[in-house]
Amino acid sequence: xxxxxxxxxxxxxxxxxxxxxxxxxxxxxxxxxxxxxxxxxxxxxxxxxxxxxxxxxxxxxxxxxxxxxxxxxxxxxxxxxxxxxxxxxxxxxxxxxxxxxxxxxxxxxxxxxxxxxxxxxxxxxxxxxxxxxxxxxxxxxxxxxxxxxxxxxxxxxxxxxxxxxxxxxxxxxxxxxxxxxxxxxxxxxxxxxxxxxxxxxxxxxxxxxxxxxxxxxxxxxxxxxxxxxxxxxxxxxxxxxxxxxxxxxxxxxxxxxxxxxxxxxxxxxxxxxxxxxxxxxxxxxxxxxxxxxxxxxxxxxxxxxxxxxxxxxxxxxxx
Numbered sequence: 001x002x003x004x005x006x007x008x009x010x011x012x013x014x015x016x017x018x019x020x021x022x023x024x025x026x027x028x029x030x031x032x033x034x035x036x037x038x039x040x041x042x043x044x045x046x047x048x049x050x051x052x053x054x055x056x057x058x059x060x061x062x063x064x065x066x067x068x069x070x071x072x073x074x075x076x077x078x079x080x081x082x083x084x085x086x087x088x089x090x091x092x093x094x095x096x097x098x099x100x101x102x103x104x105x106x107x108x109x110x111x112x113x114x115x116x117x118x119x120x121x122x123x124x125x126x127x128x129x130x131x132x133x134x135x136x137x138x139x140x141x142x143x144x145x146x147x148x149x150x151x152x153x154x155x156x157x158x159x160x161x162x163x164x165x166x167x168x169x170x171x172x173x174x175x176x177x178x179x180x181x182x183x184x185x186x187x188x189x190x191x192x193x194x195x196x197x198x199x200x201x202x203x204x205x206x207x208x209x210x211x212x213x214x215x216x217x218x219x220x221x222x223x224x225x226x227x228x229x230x231x232x233x234x235x236x237x238x239x240x241x242x243x244x245x246x247x248x249x250x251x252x253x254x255x256x257x258x259x260x261x262x263x264x265x266x267x268x269x270x271x272x273x274x275x276x277x278x279x280x281x282x283x284x285x286x287x288x289x290x291x292x293x294x295x296x297x298x299x300x301x302x303x304x305x306x307x308x309x310x311x312x313x314x315x316x317x318x319x
Contacts, residue, residue, distance in 0.1 A: 008049035012042050013075045013082075019055065020072045023063050098284035101148035103132040103139035105207045107232055107249060108152055108272070112295060119291040127284050135230075136207035140275070149280035150288060154207040154270040164281065166274040166289055168296035173211060173268045174250040175261040176235075178242050188262045191215045198226035198244035200235050208232070211270050212247050218267055272296065 009016075018028035029039035043054050055062040064072070104113050113131070120127055132142055136153045143151040143163075158165050175194065177184050183193060201223065202209040209228075216223050226244040229235045239246050240255040249270065250260050262268075274292045276285060 005050055008046055009075075010078075012046050013079050015039060015042060016046075016054070016068065016072060016075045017079060019062075020064060020069070023061065025055075025062060098126060098282070099128045099130055100150065100284050100288045101130040101132070101142075102150045102152065102288070103134055103142040103148045104152040105136050105139060105154065106133055106230075107208070107251070109133045112272075112292075113152070115295045115298075116288070116291045119295055120288055123291070124284075124287055127287060135203075135205040136210060137205040143275055143277055146277065146279075149277055149282075149285045150292075151275040152272065152292065153275060154211065154272055156273050156275055158275070162278055164276045164278055166276065166293060168272040168274055168292060170269050170271050171249045171251070173215075173247050173263055173270060175245055175263060176239050176248050176254060176258055177245040177261065178239065179257055179259050180242065181245065183245075184259050184261065186261055188264045191219050191221065191263065191265050191268075194223075194245065194247075195221055197224065199223040200227045200229070200238045200244040200246045201225065202232070202235065203228045203230055206230070207270065208248055211267075215247065215263075215265060215267050218265070 014032045015028065015034065018031045019025070022028040022031065025039055025043075026036050029036045034042075047054050050067075052067050053065045054068045056065050102113070113133075117129060130148070132139070132148060134142070139148075139151045139153050140156070142148045152168070156165060175183075175189055177197075181197075183189060183197075186193075199212075201212050212223060227235075227238050229238065232248060235246050235248060236255045236258070238244060240257050247263065247268075250262075254260050274289055276289055
């Protein structure tokens with residue numbers, strides 16, 4: 001390998017390819033943004049370094065010499081390879097800076113989101129995350145303001161092309177109540193059966209509270225609120241203490257001293273979706289959305305198994 005000749009040729013590959021296209025020095029130089037005098041000097045230097053003429057005169061113009069014509073196809077291959085290399089460089093730089101912002105409802109923080117992150121890390125460990133665990137409305141505010149790329153929330157219907165919505169899973173809602181409650185032996189309940197019960201639920205702005213209010217509104221009722229919390233574990237603890245009943249996602253076993261009773265109402269489920277900002281639809285965001293869909297498929301199957309499992313009091317805290 002003659003390194004001197006390669007070093008001489010590499011800076012002028014574009015000029016050589018342009019001359020092959022134009023066979024006119026001024027036009028070739030203009031095409032690659034090089035002043036014509038600089039192109040003339042480059043050709044002279046290159047001819048000296050390569051040991052032969054790049055061009056030969058033809059009338060008042062020029063044409064490539066036979067050795068130069070033999071070199072041109074390889075110069076084009078080298079240019080294409082350099083373009084591919086630069087694209088690979090740019091993609092690697094972009095990938096190294098990939099951070100995906102996700103907001104998600106509190107109830108997803110124990111299993112769904114950690115499982116999704118594990119799935120993504122196994123596929124591409126370079127992706128980083130900016131996580132926001134918050135009530136449903138705050139999750140939507142974050143994506144509306146452009147502070148996150150994805151919001152994982154319940155029952156969201158897009159109103160514009162600003163968002164892409166990926167359905168994830170349906171999660172049944174059930175009544176959580178102490179085993180001492182007179183309704184605890186029922187095989188299933190309707191919301192109207194709970195009209196006289198004291199309710200423990202989450203505060204306004206949380207997805208579960210929205211679902212509970214919608215269930216009661218569909219029956220023309222309002223729940224009688226005993227306590228409003230900010231965490232499902234606290235809600236479960238208050239129910240276990242005999243301070244009321246609640247409607248929550250049936251997820252795993254009930255707390256000690258409590259039982260799940262299924263709800264027969266049509267609306268007694270929530271549909272979890274991943275809301276993606278159209279402007280944020282980068283490859284990294286797509287990888288995360290795909291991982292969410294994969295994890296959601298497993299989680300949805302588990303939720304369906306939970307919904308059909310026998311309703312026995314348990315000793316595991318609510319997840």
